[in-house]
Amino acid sequence: MSHPEFHYIGKAGPRKEDYRFLTGHGLYVDDIEVPGALHACFVRSPHARARIAAIDIDAAKQMPGVVSIVTGRELSAWTDKLRMAPPIEGLHPVEMTTLPVDSVRFQGDPVACIVATDRYLAEDAAEQVMVDYETLDAVTDMWQALEPNAPKVDESLASNLILHQSYVHGDPAGRKREAHRVIESTFSQNRQTHTPIETRGCIALWDEGRQHLTFHVGCQAPHPYRTQLAMRLRLPETQVTVISPDVGGGFGQKITLYREELTVAALARHLKRPVRWREDRLENLTASSHAREDFCRTRAAVDAQGRILGLEFEILEDFGAYCFYPGNYLARGVATGLTGPYKVQDYAFDVKVVLTNKVGNAPMRAPTSVTSWVMEGTMDAIARELGRDPVHVRRLNMLTAADFPYTTAAKEVLADITPRETLEAGLAAVDYAGFRTRQAEARRAGRYLGLGICVIVEPTTAGSKFYKAAGIPGSGHEAAWVRIEPSGVINASVGLGPTGQGYETAMANAVAEGLGVSPQHIRIQLGHTDVAPYGMGSRGSRGGTAGGGTLYLCALDARKKVLEIAATMLGVADFTSLRLLDGRVERREAAGEWNPTHVELTDVARIAYLDPQALPDDMSPGLEFHKTYDPPPRTYSNATHFCEVEVDAATGGIHLGRYLVAEDCGTLLSPTIVEGQQHGAIAMGLSGALFEHVEYDETGQNLSGSFADYLIATAHELPSFEILSMHTPNRSTPLGLKGMAEGGVMGAIGAITGAVNDALAPFAVVANRHPLTPMYIRELLRGKT
């Protein structure tokens, strides 16, 4: 699709949603006043693995303000289990009750829920619930999980290996035999957690007269969430409304229905009173969802130049104790996306995912974040081992414009991406040769500079074909409606969740472009399942292409009808000689120029609603439009990240210098929003690689239960970011959209690690695990400085 001229999208400018956030008038779940609401608090297991022998609630029930106390046993009667059993090769089916009934599986597992008249009283009572646990040995690391005699996290399974898949394309074993060298590299990614600054929380209101549940919850995917909630409560979907108000960040943590939320909903229905819950930070860090923690190994068969002849990849992921998502969800994506921008056809992978006695995993911004670090780390290892320049090795292996569309060894089709272009532009921008000179001078002075390069291919929007091919039930389509009101202003909605990415701004631009009306007259309504159409929500960098694309197509339908009506009003035979711009109908003259007419959108809207007899024959009244759109199987963005660091060899401290990214993420709905997503994603990647670490001891006690232990990068540690925009359109999506917002994490993880290893090169050591703490760097350098 070619769109040489845009009128509304692609222009930088401030956001529509800011005023309420800046003035303290945002409405997050916990800001919603509900008269008479009761407060829930959860009693949580202090043990990583134990049998629940008995729960004594008598003392707690006598505490002031307590209204009700329930355990997994009551909840099992009121709700259905979650059965996670998609027909995926190598994946074992599992089930999960609403709260544990017989045993607990991690420290923080909820075993009872107190409902009281206020939160302080509920917490007082929670301390009085006496649970008799028979403690058991826990599985606290993924290697232990694989041992033959390891305790079983889920007794219904034969072992802790919840998923095992392998795949071969071409003849990687043969390539190894022919190779000049086989270069092996390993990568250990640390366990992390999403930590939106707004923790989880919800409010359940049960309407006994209508037998209807209204559920307020900060949510990335309100409609699929409602489907899950209704099913688990055994209610028809007509009797559940999910309202996601302003959301203080999601990052993947606010997609699925959690056990605490289902408990609160069931209790409101049971008690016939409103019940609310707000998670505290301790719970958020130790009992919501975790992410990452994997071990990866590559074996690259290379020729003497550094060309990859064949590649083998292994990944082992620690999925935690419960499957809120299918076990293949994250690790398989790393394996299928690994080769990224490189030409590798002889490829094999082996994916293992194990259960352990830790919080269950969820996708976290760039669920396959480790991908680019592994591939680029492999490139750097090849360069290091063969004594070649890392840029040379990348150039030698990289796909170029002539190669696209390119079917990868994992059978994904890469098209409309520009990895080589972003690499070359970025190298020029950071003055690569100049850096090497500076680096050499600094080394002579005893200072250790490093430059990391990370070329990424970011898988973005997935269409229904992708889901079908991956064997995952579900779809990647999206839905939208647009309604031009009788006064000519526009309401529009799409099935995304409002998790803080500026959708009210970017989506208004998409409608504006399709319709021909300034975005200031367009209001985007999100997150209310009675208002929004059934869409798949905000996740996987799909908002722009799936959400914006659907709204744009829907607005095109609206514009067509508006122009057909205008043509009748103007006595013009062919509506295609008209256009709408800034709400005014214009006519193309013979010479091709556009001239205004006396007809405006407000005139058309008035007739459509208030004088339908004046409409063209057979045209239905009103201006309401609905559209669904299924994107291509997969879209991709790409970028090259450059990170400069100085490592203090004496302390192991890493000082971040220049950070630059050259990025191609297609047509932009709003450059302002895209830039903000680039910054935020890079920051999350750097923070995760340098500081963040969920730590369990050998008994399964979580040692990172506060922000003083689980460290998130502050403004003091992070650099400024430079962005080179090199956007080219995707030719198979509306407007040329590609999607973005997760690649920054992938790029940052790879670039920072590459930079540190480049700095450490004189010591002949390689950092291959995260976080890159000063202690770890010193451990590598000990005896070498």
Add this chain to the structure above:
Amino acid sequence: MNKVALTLRVNGVSHDLLIEPRKLLSDAVREDCRLTGTHVGCEHGVCGACTVLVDGRPVRACLCFAVQMAGHEITTIEAVAQDGQLSPVQQALHEEHGLQCGFCTPGIVMTFEAFLKENPNPSEEQIRDALSGNLCRCTGYHNIVAAIKKAATQMQESAGYVAP
């Protein structure tokens, strides 16, 4: 727990409250004064989302009890914009895209309403240092830093200050 009577002065308004002595200032402001712009992000004094001004100085409302505030003047985010007019800090955050989900934003606004009064011409390092007391998971801080620089410049210009 026995409740105590307390007059809490918030944004120039007196609130007569009957609350438990253990009630956090953050909870009293949100629940009893019904000013929900002050957000609670960690309840252990690290994230800075709950920052309010006590007698003009930034304080973490989750780290003090409401009963400690008798005789003090509290200012929350709701009092920063006047008659719908954003303050220079708020306006600059808007113009520079210095916020995304908005949850940490009130704490950042309050931090810098106080900071810029004491440091009218801060360096980037000083801004980053002051901002390091507020966690933001969305922005990577880059645009917040730019916004504070801009606000400082504009406040100085409107105060008639001419850069040397």
